[in-house]
Amino acid sequence: MSIEPEASEPRWAVPPEGGWTADDLDTLPNLPPHTELIDGSLVFVSPQTLFHTRAVSFFEWQLESLAPPELEVVREFTIDIDRYNRPEPDVFVIDGELLQDGNQTRFPAEAVLLAVEVVSPESRSRDRETKPVKYARATIPHYWRVENHDGRAVVYVFEREPATGVYTSTGIFHDRMKVSVPFPVDLDLTAIKPRRRRAADPE
Template sequence: MSAAREYGLDESHEWVRPPVGGWTADDLDRLPNLPPHTELIDGSLVFMSPQTFFHMATLRLLENALWSQAPEDWRVVREMTTKLAKRDRPEPDLMLVREEALTGPSQTWYAPEDLLLAVEIVSEESTERDRETKPRKYAKAGIPHFWRVEENHGLPVVYVYELDPATQEYVATGIFHDRLKLSVPFPIDIDLTAVNRRR
């Protein structure tokens, strides 16, 4: 069976073919009909699988908490891309971005130097990218703080990392169950058990 038939497409369907060397970060804004939340990792397009309830609920919890606790000169941005390099434009689930980096309603990406924090909520299909590939790239780009969030018995566990400027690598500073309480990059206190409560 052909790939087109396997995915229920017409035989005449044209698959997107990458140029020699792969796609570039700027191509994401020019390619037609890309699915929502398409990322670029090492010049390859990465398509997101359907979101789970855990992912949605955790994203909402962290986004609301960061909105209420972040300093006024930082904005919480969800599910937008950061242009790390020519062939890397990942989409963190959440970012804390300098307010002056917001350029208007048509903006599609942010520069890594304007980010204070990147947050990835791990899905089954994204485990390797979220545990290894993306943190390594975020650190190399100089993003000071990174949180990786994983599910354990329906609740989020937050793995917190801080950039070591001497090595340009992340150093683990804590693993948080039930409650995320930090003093950097600013005072943060989040009840992680509230993830399944109705608002």
């Protein structure tokens, strides 16, 4: 009876001394999809909720329809902050000229105008604490955090204050979100919640 060899651990299972780098995300084999790099550590995505999927799609579609033609909306794509940080915002807005190369695997964070994160249970501390600090340091002017409050979307809006280099809250939106920066946006947030099935018509 033959004995099957033990499966070897993937290369990324054991980090190198000093941690992984932004360039490693492009070279490590068989990384799970949507792996992020935070402070030299690989962060893997947990299964997403239906709310998360709907919210990400909602903001992608709405921002695409509202953004000026010189801007582009990108979904779930990594951005370079520094050598040891390469996060993947759920949605972000960037200068359209940077999308001319279809082979690129990341964008420079300093070119991002707006980053949007939809909070999941496992990403709560990253989206509320870690990422906003890093996005502000990377000079991303606007940050929106979307949370699920009893099945309804609540959006927390932040703007980077140039003098301090940190985000300042500029609004909390429940049913309707209306802002003028980075471009005019007027959204019905109730559209994110699950649609109820219509009762069958009586025969």
